Amino acid sequence: MTDFECVECGYGSVKWLGRCPSCSQWDTVVQVSKFAGGGSQETLEDVIVSEPVRLSEVSSETSEKIKSGLKELDRLFGGGFVEGEVILIGGPPGVGKSTLFLQLAGSFSKSGKKVLYISGEENPSQIKIHASRLGIGGENIILMAVSDLTAAEKEIELNSPDVVIVDSIQAVAVPGESGAPGSLKQVKRSTAKLVSVAKNTKCIVFISGQITKEGSIAGPKVLEHMVDAVSYIDILETDLRIITTAKNRFGACGDFLLYKIGSSGLKEHKQPAAGAAQESIAGQAVVCVRTGSRFQAARIQALVSESYFEYPLRRTSGFSRERLLMLSAIASRHMGMKLSSSDIYLNVGGGLKISERSADIGVLAALYSNLAGKAPPAGTIFIGEAGLAGEVSPADDIERRLKFAESNKFSTAVISSKNTAVKSGIKTIRIGKVKELKNIIK
Ligand SMILES: Nc1ncnc2c1ncn2[C@@H]1O[C@H](COP(=O)(O)OP(=O)(O)OP(=O)(O)O)[C@@H](O)[C@H]1O
Numbered sequence: 001m002t003d004f005e006c007v008e009c010g011y012g013s014v015k016w017l018g019r020c021p022s023c024s025q026w027d028t029v030v031q032v033s034k035f036a037g038g039g040s041q042e043t044l045e046d047v048i049v050s051e052p053v054r055l056s057e058v059s060s061e062t063s064e065k066i067k068s069g070l071k072e073l074d075r076l077f078g079g080g081f082v083e084g085e086v087i088l089i090g091g092p093p094g095v096g097k098s099t100l101f102l103q104l105a106g107s108f109s110k111s112g113k114k115v116l117y118i119s120g121e122e123n124p125s126q127i128k129i130h131a132s133r134l135g136i137g138g139e140n141i142i143l144m145a146v147s148d149l150t151a152a153e154k155e156i157e158l159n160s161p162d163v164v165i166v167d168s169i170q171a172v173a174v175p176g177e178s179g180a181p182g183s184l185k186q187v188k189r190s191t192a193k194l195v196s197v198a199k200n201t202k203c204i205v206f207i208s209g210q211i212t213k214e215g216s217i218a219g220p221k222v223l224e225h226m227v228d229a230v231s232y233i234d235i236l237e238t239d240l241r242i243i244t245t246a247k248n249r250f251g252a253c254g255d256f257l258l259y260k261i262g263s264s265g266l267k268e269h270k271q272p273a274a275g276a277a278q279e280s281i282a283g284q285a286v287v288c289v290r291t292g293s294r295f296q297a298a299r300i301q302a303l304v305s306e307s308y309f310e311y312p313l314r315r316t317s318g319f320s321r322e323r324l325l326m327l328s329a330i331a332s333r334h335m336g337m338k339l340s341s342s343d344i345y346l347n348v349g350g351g352l353k354i355s356e357r358s359a360d361i362g363v364l365a366a367l368y369s370n371l372a373g374k375a376p377p378a379g380t381i382f383i384g385e386a387g388l389a390g391e392v393s394p395a396d397d398i399e400r401r402l403k404f405a406e407s408n409k410f411s412t413a414v415i416s417s418k419n420t421a422v423k424s425g426i427k428t429i430r431i432g433k434v435k436e437l438k439n440i441i442k
């Protein structure tokens with residue numbers, strides 16, 4: 001019998017180990033005894049049972065979307081949620097998962113929905129303090145500070161809540177199963193139980209999940225395939241959060257939402273793109289990047305300085321270093337920039353990460369602008385890919401990018417000359433070669 005288990009990969013050991021020999025992670029081996037019931041057999045108790053039925057005869061009663069009342073969040077999940085849906089929201093510690101869940105509970109309860117809030121992390125008075133700070137009264141919210149999921153299941157059967165919130169999956173467990181709360185087995189088992197409860201009672205279940213250093217929920221993304229929708233909260237800046245959907249069985253996926261977190265909770269944050277349009281700074285160029293199905297303006301800042309090292313530095317934040325090396329070579333060869341004895345620092349503002357090639361000419365513009373000490377004209381946005389021959393290739397979805405630029409008060413877009421058929425409400429400067437950027441930044 002194993003007494004210790006790795007929470008990342010489930011490796012079992014009779015003694016404690018600092019590092020898991022299976023997945024090589026440190027501090028992931030924990031004792032499994034608290035909820036142990038002697039390692040029970042896998043049971044079929046939690047599977048969804050249904051008789052075979054002709055597809056044409058199945059009634060689609062869940063087509064109606066149920067709105068939480070948090071407009072932006074409903075939009076993120078494709079207009080709301082469906083009965084029996086299980087939604088997993090993951091994020092690192094302190095990112096605002098409990099805050100979001102309390103706001104969700106408050107909003108659902110305001111529209112008359114019965115909410116059961118299960119917290120294995122905070123006691124009712126702590127939750128009350130948190131809720132009061134957010135201005136949530138909570139007439140229709142029942143709190144349960146338990147780790148035992150069977151007790152929660154009984155409450156669900158007794159009071160049939162419309163919405164069940166579980167904060168967090170690592171803090172609850174199914175008694176009788178081996179493993180402490182948070183262990184891989186328990187996390188999987190608890191999720192399976194919640195999925196079956198949701199499907200059988202038709203309540204909507206929200207589960208929060210702590211993300212490990214490696215960015216996965218409870219180790220290898222074991223839960224993603226079990227639930228209907230998965231979303232992640234990430235930190236962009238100190239008080240700026242981005243929520244993205246990674247999976248959605250009942251709606252669109254890949255969208256994102258920006259939130260500011262403060263003493264009164266999470267509030268939608270409108271992109272400061274219009275601000276970016278007014279700026280004209282040497283060494284900075286604004287690009288248009290896609291996040292999910294929407295676009296964002298991102299400021300790219302470059303600093304080219306004399307190097308004191310044998311091998312000049314190439315440092316990036318929010319941008320691929322490999323891509324910068326390639327773009328530096330293009331800049332040297334096709335724009336005549338002397339970079340071989342200079343350090344280059346490239347930073348994407350607002351904590352954004354850019355992996356799109358459409359940002360290439362923006363990076364070149366920022367590099368040239370810094371080197372030349374001249375700022376790109378205010379209101380200019382750069383949208384195009386750079387090729388090794390110094391040519392500028394078109395970015396995909398150019399019409400939507402231009403529409404985004406127009407609605408965010410940009411006055412000029414620098415695009416590829418190959419985008420011939422594109423119509424736009426703003427001025428476009430079409431370039432065929434990267435060296436033409438020098439005529440724009442003067
Ligand atoms: N009084 C306050 N004023 C302003 N912001 C606060 C206040 N209290 C908490 N916060 C913000 O809320 C965040 C914590 O939010 P929350 O408890 O919802 O996070 P969490 O993701 O549930 O964390 P954990 O993983 O520890 O459960 C803090 O990091 C802080 O930024």
Ligand SMILES: [Mg+2]
Pocket residue numbers: 097098099121167
């Ligand atoms: Mg929390």
